Amino acid sequence: MIEVKNIRKSFGDKVILEDITGVLDTGKCNLIIGSSGSGKTVFTKCVVGLFRPDRGEILYDGKNMLEMDREERTELRQKIGMLFQGSALFDSMTVEQNIIFTLDMFSNLSYRDKKKRVNEVLEKVELEGSNKKFPAEISGGMKKRVGIARAIVLNPKYLFCDEPNSGLDPQTSLVIDQLIKNITTEYNITTVVVTHDMNSVMEIGDHIMYLYKGRKEWEGSNKDIIFSKNERLNEFIFASEFLQGAKAIRMLEVEGKIEEGAAVKEAEKIIKEGDNLP
């Protein structure tokens, strides 16, 4: 679990984050949402230790990262996996080399064990056998999976994903979301996802923090979000037609006018039928 208490961050005299307090739960997908410039990236960089907040506390399982010495921070860093926007793979390295690179930096495993570990994580992201491919030879969705494989290769306790669906089509985005969700649950990881993707919000948003102009404006789950009465949040999320539709369907379910889950089953059917199209 990560607890953030009263975080403030400024650059010069410009205050970017003000008094942010919240909990990022273990075994859950914690989503950070908000419009462009609201401070999502700065917040996440503070939490992972890339920026030092002006004040506040960032507790990793009860221990304040801002008071850790160099050795403790290095130890913590090894427990954090990161999936960067655009996957950030080295183009001149194969899939396997990209993943081994992280093991070379942070582990003392033998070459043989490193290869074994690479195969394990490639299997986890359903890319077994892609070891020798270069990034240019694989699709955007596969690159994200390699990024995820690399992020989990050290068995992290915490996983940070920056816009994991950027540049992906909706169907591939669903697959990536589901993968992140499965890994989070299976390994009981504290996962933090910065996203603009409203489908992800509904699919995997166990816990959502909405930032507005550097402050935490709202928090709750994907079940709560469509019933929120927060005007700023509503303005932000209902700019998405998808969510307007989702809200309308959910209201019908609540009022008993359609069977609970019927709309989801229908959507799954449509996606499956789409798979079979020539």
Ligand SMILES: Nc1ncnc2c1ncn2[C@@H]1O[C@H](COP(=O)(O)OP(=O)(O)OP(=O)(O)O)[C@@H](O)[C@H]1O
């Ligand atoms: N290193 C920096 N120095 C000065 N200002 C910065 C720095 N990094 C970010 N900012 C400012 O902080 C504010 C919040 O930026 P941030 O990147 O966190 O927004 P965001 O919510 O992640 O936006 P987006 O969705 O567009 O990625 C912006 O006004 C930005 O210009």
